[in-house]
Amino acid sequence: KAGVTQTPRYLIKTRGQQVTLSCSPISGHRSVSWYQQTPGQGLQFLFEYFSETQRNKGNFPGRFSGRQFSNSRSEMNVSTLELGDSALYLCASSLDGRTNQPQHFGDGTRLSIL
Amino acid sequence: AQSVTQPDIHITVSEGASLELRCNYSYGATPYLFWYVQSPGQGLQLLLKYFSGDTLVQGIKGFEAEFKRSQSSFNLRKPSVHWSDAAEYFCAVRGNAGNMLTFGGGTRLMVKP
Numbered sequence: 682k683a684g685v686t687q688t689p690r691y692l693i694k695t696r697g698q699q700v701t702l703s704c705s706p707i708s709g710h711r712s713v714s715w716y717q718q719t720p721g722q723g724l725q726f727l728f729e730y731f732s733e734t735q736r737n738k739g740n741f742p743g744r745f746s747g748r749q750f751s752n753s754r755s756e757m758n759v760s761t762l763e764l765g766d767s768a769l770y771l772c773a774s775s776l777d778g779r780t781n782q783p784q785h786f787g788d789g790t791r792l793s794i795l
Numbered sequence: 796a797q798s799v800t801q802p803d804i805h806i807t808v809s810e811g812a813s814l815e816l817r818c819n820y821s822y823g824a825t826p827y828l829f830w831y832v833q834s835p836g837q838g839l840q841l842l843l844k845y846f847s848g849d850t851l852v853q854g855i856k857g858f859e860a861e862f863k864r865s866q867s868s869f870n871l872r873k874p875s876v877h878w879s880d881a882a883e884y885f886c887a888v889r890g891n892a893g894n895m896l897t898f899g900g901g902t903r904l905m906v907k908p
Contacts, residue, residue, distance in 0.1 A: 685838070714894055724885065724898035737893040771838055778894045781846050783829060786838040 683708065685787035687772050693793045699760040702790045704772030706753050710785075712736075712778030713755040715747060718769040718789070727770075730755050731778045759792075767794045797822040797888050801899035808876050809907045816871040816902050818886030827889040828869040829896070830860055834882045842884075845869060856880070881906045 686705040694700050706713050714737075715727040726739040730749035747757045753774075759766055769791050773784035798821045808814055820826055827846055831839040843854025850862040860871045869886060883903045887896040 687838075712894055714896075716896075723900050724887075724896075726895045726897070729894045731894075737895050739895070773839075773896075775894065781827065783841050783844050784894065784896065785841065786831070788836075788838040 685772055685774050685785055687770075687787035687790050689790060690788065691791050691793075693795060694762050695795050696762055696764060698762050699758065700762060700792060702757045702759075702770055702772075702792070704755045704757070704774075704787060706755070706772075706774030707785055710774035710776055711753050712775045712784075713749055713753065714773045714775075714784060715755070715757050716771045716773065717741075718771060719765075719767070724771070727757070729778065736778065762794050764794050766792065768792060797826065797890055797897045799886050799888050799897055799899035801884075801886055801902050803902045804900065805903050805905065807905040807907060810878050811875050814871075814873045814876045814880070814904070816884050816886075816904070818869045818871065818899060819867050820869060820886070820888045821867065822888055822890060824890070825864075828860075828862060829887040829889070830854065830858070830869075830871050831885045831887060832882045833885065833901075839885065842871070876904075876906055878906045878908065880904060 712731045714729040729737040733749045744760045749755045769789045771789045773786045775782045775784045800819045830842040845862045883901045886899040
């Protein structure tokens with residue numbers, strides 16, 4: 682069974698640009714969550730999608746947005762990029778997002794802002 | 796609000812020695828607890844989880860963890876460390892509303908030959 686797939690693995694952007702990251706969950710999984718990992722702030726929750734609806738949102742500015750498609754694939758968008766957005770962005774999926782299910786993570790997209 | 800503390804940022808152990816990584820959590824009710832491991836350039840791999848029941852849980856790669864409600868702790872243990880265990884380890888907690896994980900700051904494990 683294929684794991685969580687994130688594309689691309691690496692991205693380099695400049696300040697002010699926007700970027701879209703993609704996540705394909707494990708087959709059959711309907712909940713997708715996104716996390717940001719930085720050396721200074723560690724792992725922080727961005728948002729969770731389930732059945733194409735945002736169910737939870739972390740404490741990030743509105744420049745960070747996402748969506749989920751009917752096949753459960755999810756995209757995350759960051760607009761007006763800032764240097765501080767440089768991070769590893771991790772996607773995680775679980776079966777239906779109930780709390781007694783673990784989340785399985787992809788290998789992440791490393792975003793570098795110049 | 797829930798929170799997780801991993802007091803040790805770095806730990807170095809000799810290969811074959813035992814290991815204990817500490818994790819303390821703050822949450823008002825019974826939490827759901829997890830340990831993940833991250834190798835360089837990789838995502839997070841689930842080692843084990845605690846939802847309820849037996850407070851000693853077994854995971855993959857020979858790891859185990861014990862949930863102690865009185866101490867708000869969920870420490871990770873391994874009786875004999877292998878060089879391939881060198882990685883960063885994260886403890887995480889999830890409440891009973893929503894799918895949001897709150898992570899500790901991580902413990903980087905180095906293994907001496």
